[in-house]
Amino acid sequence: MRNLKVISSREKPTLAGVLFFGKSPQTYLPYARIVCAYIEDVDISTPPSDKKDLQGRIPEILEDTVKFLRLYLKERHRIEGFEPEVYLEIPEIAMREAIINAIAHRDYTINAPIRVLIFKDSVEIKSPGRLPNTVTIESMKVGGSHVLRNPTIYNFFVKMGLVTDVGSGVARLIRMVKEATGKEVKLKEEGGEFIVRIPRKRMSK
Numbered sequence: 001m002r003n004l005k006v007i008s009s010r011e012k013p014t015l016a017g018v019l020f021f022g023k024s025p026q027t028y029l030p031y032a033r034i035v036c037a038y039i040e041d042v043d044i045s046t047p048p049s050d051k052k053d054l055q056g057r058i059p060e061i062l063e064d065t066v067k068f069l070r071l072y073l074k075e076r077h078r079i080e081g082f083e084p085e086v087y088l089e090i091p092e093i094a095m096r097e098a099i100i101n102a103i104a105h106r107d108y109t110i111n112a113p114i115r116v117l118i119f120k121d122s123v124e125i126k127s128p129g130r131l132p133n134t135v136t137i138e139s140m141k142v143g144g145s146h147v148l149r150n151p152t153i154y155n156f157f158v159k160m161g162l163v164t165d166v167g168s169g170v171a172r173l174i175r176m177v178k179e180a181t182g183k184e185v186k187l188k189e190e191g192g193e194f195i196v197r198i199p200r201k202r203m204s205k
Helices: 015-021 056-071 094-103 137-140 151-159 171-179
Strands: 034-037 048-055 074-082 083-088 114-118 122-128 186-190 195-198
Touching: 015 056, 015 151, 034 056, 034 094, 048 056, 056 094, 056 114, 083 094, 094 114, 094 122, 094 151, 094 171, 094 195, 137 171, 137 186, 171 195
Parallel strands: 034 114
Antiparallel strands: 034 048, 074 083, 114 122, 122 195, 186 195
């Protein structure tokens, strides 16, 4: 367990150990959760019509966040071979990438949750904490940055097969969204948050 960095040299659970394997992580880390909201407008000034405060272990929170996104992102069907295939206006794999990045790279010393906001024209993932000093938005766009704020959390995602260990996640996210929607992902720092804004694609019926 120590080799996996689930417990420390003092036999105490590590941050990653609590978040991935703890019985009730939010008892010890109440801010380690994701708040999802669906807002039928283009900005946060309108109250959400649906909101969920997602808690539990990291794998559970990740899946529950994806389920919430599926409720409000448009679906289309296409035929691949003889079977219909359902796909979202924003590829699910791209949304997973953005959520995993937020979980793995947020600042856990800040007492605030990750926020996932679904607007009429976009999805925003707001992660507590600004970029580390050596990381720039431009370097993230081209996949040239691999500075890890929470390396053990990131490595658990690698072991789960959900990310690669080459630091190309944001660049891959940008490419997938561009291919699916024809629009650009916007990255910015605002206040004490790092924000990923993913444009939605209006699909004809």
